Amino acid sequence: MAKKQQEAFFTPIGLENSTNGKVEKSVDLPEPTEKSHKDLDLSDDDVLSMYEQMYLQRRFEERAMQMYQKGKFGGFLHLYIGQEAVSTGTVFALNDDDDIITAYRDHGWGLVRGVTPKEGMAELFGKETGCSKGKGGSMHFAKVENHFWGGYGIVGGHIPIGGGIAFANKYQENDRVTACFFGDGAVDQGALHETLNMSQLWSLPCIYVVENNGYSMGTSARRHTVNEIHERSKGYGMKSAVFNGMDVFTVYENMRKIAEEVRKDSKPWFVEIRTYRYRGHSMSDPQKYRSKEELEEYQKTDPVERLKKYIIDKKVAGKKKIEEIEERIEEEVLEAIDYAEDSPFPENEALFEDMYADEPHFHDRDDFKGF
Amino acid sequence: MAELQFREAIREAIDEEMDRDERVFIMGEEVAEYNGAYKVTEGMLDKYGFRRVIDTPISELGFAGIGVGAAMNGLRPIVEFMTFNFAVLAADQIINHASKARYMLGGQLDIPIVFRGPNASAGQLGATHSVAYDSMYAQFPGMSVIYPSEPDDAKGLLKSAIRNNDTVLFMESEQMYGMKGEVSEEEDYIIPIGKAKVKREGDDVTIVASGKMYHIAKQAADQLEKDGVEAEIIDPRTIKPLDIETIIESVKKTNRCVIVDEAHPFGGLAAEAGFLIQRDAFDYLDAPVRRVTLPDVSAPFSKSLFDLWLPDAKQVIQAVNSVTYRG
Ligand SMILES: Cc1ncc(C[n+]2csc(CCOP(=O)(O)OP(=O)(O)O)c2C)c(N)n1
Secondary structure, X not given: OOOOHHHOOOOOOOOOOOEOOEOOOOOOOOOOOOOOOOOOOOOHHHHHHHHHHHHHHHHHHHHHHHHHXXXXXXXXXXXXXXXXXXXXXXXXXXXXXXXXXXXXXXHHHHHHOOOOHHHHHHHHOOOOOOOOOOOOOHHHOOEHHHOXXXXXXXXXXXXXHHHHHHHHHHHOOOXXXXXXXXXXXXXXXXXXXXXXXXXXHXXXXXXXXXXXXXXXXXXXXXXXXXXXXXXXXXXXXXXEEEEXXXXXXXXXXXXXXXXXXXXXXXXXXXXXXXXXXXXXXXXXXXXXXXXXXXXXXXXXXXXXXXXXXXXXXXXXXXXXXXXXXXXXXXXXXXXXXXXXXXXXXXXXXXXXXXXOOOOOOOOOHHHOXXX | OEEEEHHHHHHHHHHHHHHHOOOEEEEEOOOOOOOOOOOOOOOHHHHHXXXXXXXXXXXXXXXXXXXXXHHHOOOEEEEEOOOHHHHHHHHHHHHHXXXXXXXXXXXXXXXXXXXXEEEOOOOOOOHHHOOOOHHHHHOOOOEEEEOOOOHHHXXXXXXXXXXXXXXXXXXXXXXXXXXXXXXXXXXOOOOOOOOOEEEEXXXXXXXEEOOHHHHHHHHHHHHHXXXXXXXXXXXXXXXXXXXXXXXXXXHHHHOOEEEEOOOXXXXXXXXXXXXXXXXXXXXXXOOOOEEEOOOOOOOOOOHHHHHHHOOOHHHHHHHHHHHOOOO
């Protein structure tokens, strides 16, 4: 066998000799914007509405986690907690008929794009009143009428689909911009590279956004992919940006600018938004790959707290107003839980519904004696 | 005999083969530092180091192909997929390359690679995470497909798979990783690929089932026994090569057959075995062969629909009742 055995390590070069529990900081956060909401043409009401949206995503998921732990529903549950500024800043930056598609960490995206807490919670519970009629669950929230094309469970699998949505928009000359979100883990998929190439080749009006939350499951970004992620764009001659995703104004400012450009010249962008996920990859993840200190370090930049502090410091509203919002949201989430509990499971016949748009054709349907 | 979890039996097989043969290594997503998504490879990194226990990015097509190239060039890779549901991204490497290159190049090289990981559904994971792929891969020449139902079979068969000089797909059910069973402590315990096992004897009906479905069949057989029906259960263990002789022999004895298959109905194990039985044992059949499969519908998330969707013992009993004309 090889002579220099001790040199033949296939360990990732990104970090030196990392071991369980001792991992270097996984992602550096660029400085947030210094602009105030007024500089960004956001009204006080806009800011409060942003807060409301972010707080809703946070509370919805904290409650969802409790419900999961109580065994109210099963399947995977990937929480978005910590990343709410990305979804919220983006949705405020885009037009309502701009298109959004994302991966399985999708609750926040759904809520801010009009999935009601009731529809969302019912989906988690697998009820027929869920946004995907209980057929999709946590990973497949969607509200197509609001141009939220859904969450998808195969890492990188939806990236070409994002390109396709943009393709259709260009084809139909409707001026809509597509934003396609995925995790840092997805940049290692061939689908991304094929899609970026064609998008640049055909000038598709699409923003490809890596939500770099530092980890692909248990692997820090620096250990699963080489070089700076946003620099991948260079190989495709694609415009790119990298910015802080813990500050909603920063996301808003950048995404608005980029969307405007895309709308003007139909040239795609490749964007890396750096953020952090507070919870495990999913509920079954013991998180041995990162230290408590690291987590606490990032929690200091918490996007929800940050915006709250801004609102109070800049006197956008008083503490009382904030409390009012928070109470209302809490109420709404609790109502959503009751609604989900009380909603019926789908009828047996629903198993065969939604499989085909037209004449259904099931192979050997009569042999299925399930009910 | 030692009592082992399914995951421990698999780990032992890998460990023993890595110990025995320097050329064997394992790679896949989270197999090293994370100790495996389902903890199959726990402790492997500590024992064998970064040279032989290799974390990959989420690049199924790429690392499957790197495995194929390494196998061509003298190594014996074990490639772990987090589930076979994600291995579809690597299907080009598995189907177009691993299984075909030997033939295309006139037998100039071997491709001794094992692709392994969880198969089929593990619970309410939705449509993309709940597909059984054993029958699909069995369609293609050049590879073996193994879907064991018990830790003992898993250990013996995996060791065979690693020593096999062709492509082997070794499928595990996530729901079985924690399942315990007696495993032979025989040194170098090998079970040959392609041999079915009669796991329960009976005269009234033959039930064919592998992987997770074996346990459904067992539940059904326990229930049927109470009703006075003695079911014989054949676990093919390897889907390809399929030991049809053992199945036929059983059917000649019982004259009735139900095949339980975790795949969709079109063209799966049940269709193939059903065809072979009517071809080779037509005169022995007292009733048409029946099958219990998933419906021709993608996996739903909702618990109520999911439970309906997945084959269960009740359906197996219904099928047995039908072939024994008992209602
Ligand atoms: C093709 C494929 N391979 C593996 C998986 C299993 N898996 C699900 S999520 C995940 C990590 C992805 O991380 P990242 O893209 O960074 O997204 P994040 O979870 O951080 O939002 C893995 C390995 C999968 N769903 N699809």
